[in-house]
Amino acid sequence: MSNHNLTYFIETFGCQMNVRDSETIGGLLEQAGFSQAQDALDADVVVVNTCAVRQSAEDKVWSRLGQLAFERRDGKAPVLVLAGCMAQLPQTVERIRAKAPYVNVAVGPGHIHKIPELVLEALNRPSVKLLTAVSPSRTEARRTESTQMLPEELPRVKVPGVSAYVTIMYGCDNFCSYCIVPFVRGPQVSREPRFIMEEVEALVRQGYIEIHLLGQNVNAYGLDLDNGIGFVQLLESIDQIPGIQRIRYATSHPRDFTKEMVDTIKQSKHICEHFHLPLQSGSNRILKLMHRGYTREQYMELVYYIKEQIPGASVTTDIIVGFPGETDQDFQDTLDLLEQVRLDGAFTFIYSPRAGTAAARMANQLPRKVKSDRLQELVKVQNEITQEINNALVGTVQEVLIEEPDLRNPEYFRGRTRTNKLVVCTTKGPKPGDLVNVMIEEAGTWHLKGPLAQAGQHKSL
Numbered sequence: 001m002s003n004h005n006l007t008y009f010i011e012t013f014g015c016q017m018n019v020r021d022s023e024t025i026g027g028l029l030e031q032a033g034f035s036q037a038q039d040a041l042d043a044d045v046v047v048v049n050t051c052a053v054r055q056s057a058e059d060k061v062w063s064r065l066g067q068l069a070f071e072r073r074d075g076k077a078p079v080l081v082l083a084g085c086m087a088q089l090p091q092t093v094e095r096i097r098a099k100a101p102y103v104n105v106a107v108g109p110g111h112i113h114k115i116p117e118l119v120l121e122a123l124n125r126p127s128v129k130l131l132t133a134v135s136p137s138r139t140e141a142r143r144t145e146s147t148q149m150l151p152e153e154l155p156r157v158k159v160p161g162v163s164a165y166v167t168i169m170y171g172c173d174n175f176c177s178y179c180i181v182p183f184v185r186g187p188q189v190s191r192e193p194r195f196i197m198e199e200v201e202a203l204v205r206q207g208y209i210e211i212h213l214l215g216q217n218v219n220a221y222g223l224d225l226d227n228g229i230g231f232v233q234l235l236e237s238i239d240q241i242p243g244i245q246r247i248r249y250a251t252s253h254p255r256d257f258t259k260e261m262v263d264t265i266k267q268s269k270h271i272c273e274h275f276h277l278p279l280q281s282g283s284n285r286i287l288k289l290m291h292r293g294y295t296r297e298q299y300m301e302l303v304y305y306i307k308e309q310i311p312g313a314s315v316t317t318d319i320i321v322g323f324p325g326e327t328d329q330d331f332q333d334t335l336d337l338l339e340q341v342r343l344d345g346a347f348t349f350i351y352s353p354r355a356g357t358a359a360a361r362m363a364n365q366l367p368r369k370v371k372s373d374r375l376q377e378l379v380k381v382q383n384e385i386t387q388e389i390n391n392a393l394v395g396t397v398q399e400v401l402i403e404e405p406d407l408r409n410p411e412y413f414r415g416r417t418r419t420n421k422l423v424v425c426t427t428k429g430p431k432p433g434d435l436v437n438v439m440i441e442e443a444g445t446w447h448l449k450g451p452l453a454q455a456g457q458h459k460s461l
């Protein structure tokens, strides 16, 4: 297209969904004639793809925007684009207008295909203050408008690596009471299966070994379509694609994870034996206030069913501490559940009130000290469990997909087991994309380590 010699750089905050969206933003900008800059501080156009899930995520973005605007090598201001979830919040646009006039464009997640056009307009008409493309708020928009869904067949930049993300659904209908995602990502809209299949097939042809399916609640995939295809049928079709080696998916909702899905995964060839099942809290009282739609007993039953059907499978979780009104007893219930079910790992978060959500309006917001003490205790309990589980893997052989050089010892490469555990391979030779068998000799909370297995040493899950 045009030949203007301008460069772009994208910085991505937040979840895998944003990482995937950034690949499309890059593809669109390249199609419009921009090329990738080596560094954000040299680029003519800088896109910051943002996250609004916790206050800490937003704070990071605000401080980074200031640096991008003022710490440039050539002193010339870039076109600065604030994309992603924060752009959907009315208070973000207000704050840009009041205090951050160096941001030129604000684009919500459903509008990233408009970025090239908005960037060119900002370049051509520097006097215009702020260009925006955001969806109407959820109270204004009708369910059918699906303004958060992207058009199909947008370009994407090819990212180096062995694993590729494929978004299978947009938005979320759950309205967990603490969560901003349904407000900024809109209602659940599943992509048509044929577009998903075409995208996965193309990625496999390009040489990606692992496909990672994305959605806020993948277990509800297809419930909003009218073709009888749900998550089970989608997984079965993707598992059949010739050449695919590993399939992962995120995020699951324990309420919608059926036993049939577990059975499908068990019978599949390529779907990895890793279950990320966000628990959020082990207290039934808090789960109810969170609108999660399951009890601790139902959660435990699901985990036990998985472990019984697929011995060796790993299960990880997300937990929030300090939800409004969480008592010592509620918190003890969470610790108690973790000690009983013994999960492989947990991402742990301090509750962060999000304006507009039901929980932010609840009485009994807890003091910071209570929240941080609970987080510390939770991390300690879970780390001990994770360490014990990992210790039990010492002496076993694990299939590892090699991904990249290890950060600490760049002469070694690291990868992941099917159960999503990080493994540093201490034998030189394997390259990214290789599937190798590693004899585990050492275990920590965040990684396993060992040399390539010898002939005759058999792998286990």
Ligand code: SAH
Binding pocket: 053, 054, 178, 179, 180, 181, 215, 216, 217, 251, 252, 253, 278, 280, 318, 319, 320, 349, 350, 351, 352, 353, 354
């Ligand atoms: N759709 C996914 C992920 C949502 S965001 C899911 O349902 O699990 C990822 C995690 O962030 C959540 O699982 C939750 O543990 C955490 N989270 C979401 N909102 C939060 C908030 N207001 N404060 C703290 N943690 C939050």
Ligand code: SF4
Binding pocket: 172, 173, 174, 175, 176, 179, 180, 181, 182, 216, 217, 253
């Ligand atoms: Fe947020 Fe709940 Fe939806 Fe996950 S399922 S994105 S936690 S509202």
Ligand code: F3S
Binding pocket: 013, 014, 015, 016, 017, 018, 050, 051, 052, 053, 084, 085, 180, 181, 184, 185
């Ligand atoms: Fe953050 Fe948006 Fe993902 S709020 S967690 S980037 S969906």
